[in-house]
Amino acid sequence: MSFLEYRVKYVPSGLKKVLYLNWPLVVLVTAVAAVGWLALYSIAGGRMDVWAGRQMQVFALGAVLMFIIAFVPIWFWRNLSLLAYLFGLALLLIVEFFGTVGMGAQRWIEIGGFRLQPSELMKVSLVMMLAAYYDWLDVKKVSRPLWVLIPAILTVIPTLFVLMQPNLGTALILLMIGGAVMLLAGVSWWYFAAVITGVVATIWAVFASRGTSWQLLHDYQFRRIDTFLDPTADPLGAGYNIIQAQIALGSGGWSGKGFMQGTQSRLNFLPEKHTDFIFTTLGEEFGFVGVFSILLLYALILVFCYVSALQNKDRFSSLLILGIAVNFFLYLAVNLSMVMGLAPVVGVPLPFLSYGGSAMLVLLVAFGLVQSAHIHRPR
């Protein structure tokens, strides 16, 4: 198997690669991250040293990583896909046995004061693995049961590990990422129809299992669903997050209360205001206009990923970029649905905005891959 099945007429080399970067993407990502710094500065009551400063450092580190990855040819990364996947699985196993317990779940490992969430890394590894698999696989075999079973297993293994942590949100995202890449690769609709039917049946089974000896979800997960369905039932307990988040978003009105004027976040009514719920701060301080602008930035990032993916004639690159775009989209869709009260509270950060090193670094690594695919595309 050769490295390239297409003819690379011209691959930019050396510093010329800088010119061939997908610059709009770089600018957009930096812009979103900058909004995040502003929000973190505001939430800390006008202090850099609490969150914003560290977030900028992490971003700088991640940006360096992104450029390094971008300048390395994409076929090198493609050949590392299996390794990346196995590495991700290994980390998930480690976190399972030696991980730090936080909020009743094992989620991260401490490496030199840095918290790494292997499940974040796994999302990218899975995309790489599946893209490499379909790049390798004869397109005629894509929809044959055996060849569908393999990527399905590749998806389910990490999903089960994450589910055991237990982290339902990320597990579902992993499933959807795997499904999305398979869909994009051309797997027959029938399989998806079957799976969706199965999922619906499973959901029914989960709810039916409640309170029985074979209960399929943790009690706290059931409670989250309950409070999602009726947050007002327990305004000071489980429903508090959702209610306060909506108050913050809604009270921003059309144009917001102004930078550093958000009462909900600054007076601590908002839980997790600097991490998963950072969007509420933005909504409160910059209003509908500000929030809409951020949605626009996110949409533009996706559009540029799409354009890059569809231009790319390399199957691996194309699937990789689309997979990462789907991953990116799932982050923000799940997070925003959660803070706006459209979905249960699951621990998913808002990409490039939420405070936290793991997700930020992994996302920048992913965008490094996107850039690498973009630079080294067949022309």
Place this chain on the structure above:
Amino acid sequence: MRRSQKETDDAARVTHRRALLLGGAMTAMFAVLGARMRYLSVEQADRFKLLAEENRISIRLIPPARGLIQDRNGKLIAGNEQNYRVVITREDAGDVDAVLAKLAHVIPLTADDLERTAREMGRTSPFAPVTVADRLSWEDLSKVALNAPSLPGVSPEVGLSRLYPRDTDFAHVVGYVGPVSERDLEGLDSPDPLLTIPKFQIGKIGVERWLEDHLRGSAGTKRIEVNAVGRVMRELERQEGTPGADIRLTIDADVQNFAQARMGSESAATVVMDVTNGDILAIASSPSFDPNLFVRGISHTDYNALMEDDHRPLANKTVQGVYPPGSTFKMVTALAAIKEGIIDVNTTVRCPGHLEVGGRRFHCWKRAGHGAVNLEKSLAESCDVYYYDIAQKVGIDKIAEMGRILGLGIRHDIPMSAIAEGIMPNRAWKRERHNADWRIGDTINASIGQGYVLSSPLQLAVMTARLATGRAVVPRLVKSIDGRETEVAEAPDMGISLEALRKIRSGMHATMNTERGTAFSSRIVEPTLVWAGKTGTSQVRNISAAERARGVISNDQLPWNRRDHALFVGYAPYDAPRYAIAVIVEHGGGGSTAAAPMARDIMLSALSGGLPPLAAYPQSQRNRIASMLEDLPLRDAEGRVSGPSRA
């Protein structure tokens, strides 16, 4: 293996198609998110803005400064002092025990303080400040402020608390304040929001209680920003309340002080009234107590000491205590008889020392008898038989009627606690109360203020003022509220003939100014201040026939609480009445020996507005009086006790 171009292109086409499909789904999701955001921050914005404000803003009450209570000349009776205290907030303190232990090194804390703090913390929310130590000195407060960095959650505070600078002098009049209790709130439909402030102090008894509405003032408010745990972040807006109204009493603090000091440790009560307008110049009950103890929270030991004292310091004897008025009641009997035409001012009765009525023998205090007695002499020498005689002719109902005209047996409404109505008995009363017929013996007893008759010193003072003026003087305790003079109640003529009143007055004059008068030794010799009065000695026990046969035991040989009450009523000056006085010394023995001298000193103090002038006393008494006055523990202008310290 090289793939065919067609296969690759086909695969790419499928991927493109499905990517666009996914893109469509993403777009739909963005539309949903945008719509939801629009719903929240545009359509529902007002509702959420309100909710955010409610989250953030908390309205706290600012307690107003309580109104001052002053005497008629503006001397402070009840004021507010700056009170330095240290509070601790659990939420900020973290390890409360460690912080308290550190605090105990900075300022003295008793085990009691710590226990109370712990108890209170168990009841309140973590962000509510709890008082650790109260009434600290300025130095202690500074020490806490200085050590603030090492004492998280501890903060010094300044507040106002009630202070009674003339402590014991006005305890019974003004009363004291204390924290709102459940009982205070009972029966209030919509209590003043101030009352819901923890430990807010309201008047419990006396003027503090009855004029609470004036003294309290109204609450100010401050809008403060609080965070999610209720901790105060900053003050947004402040609206000061209105302080309570200042109240001036009719009492002269100096006279009150003199009366209190003069009564000393006796169980006694004094009421001095201005006969021209009913102003109460002094109304003192002895022994007294320090109301400041109650404001600070009285200890069990102190409280039990007050409760167990047989002189009953907590009781306000001036209005709450009722006593048989004894001979001070004789004016009532005489006026009733004159009004009914039973006697005229010159009628004489022969007193053989006793009178047989209905088979029972009623004795005059003077066993040998007074001989022929007219009205004037009957008062001056306090002949009992004269009144036995006229009373059985006039009947109890008419006597009671006259008693009420003169202010006995009715409740005088002044803002003090537990004002007693006393008893002015008649036939109907006995029927209702004891379900028995009124008997002639009851009338005989009542005629000299014994038996069922009970009256308070205030009532006796009112009676004396009415006798001195002929008008129905009404007592007044509050001179002005918030600078506005309170109305002086109209004092209509009582409709008693002037001739009769004159005779009564000259009888009272004779009591004091003739050598045979019962209160001759308590006369005033200063011509412009010469006064008139009547002594009374009322039995608190029944003298049995056997006892009488053995000979009545003198008071000195009896235990204190079985001795007779000593009473005196009087007014001065005789020609132009200004003040009326009533004095009772519980178990004091005789009215002429225990009550009259005391009344004279207090009356002279009222007349002179300070220390009694020695010139007013008979020459022979001046030395004794001078040394007695010197020993009195009187207060100086600031209200501090000077002279010999009190026991």
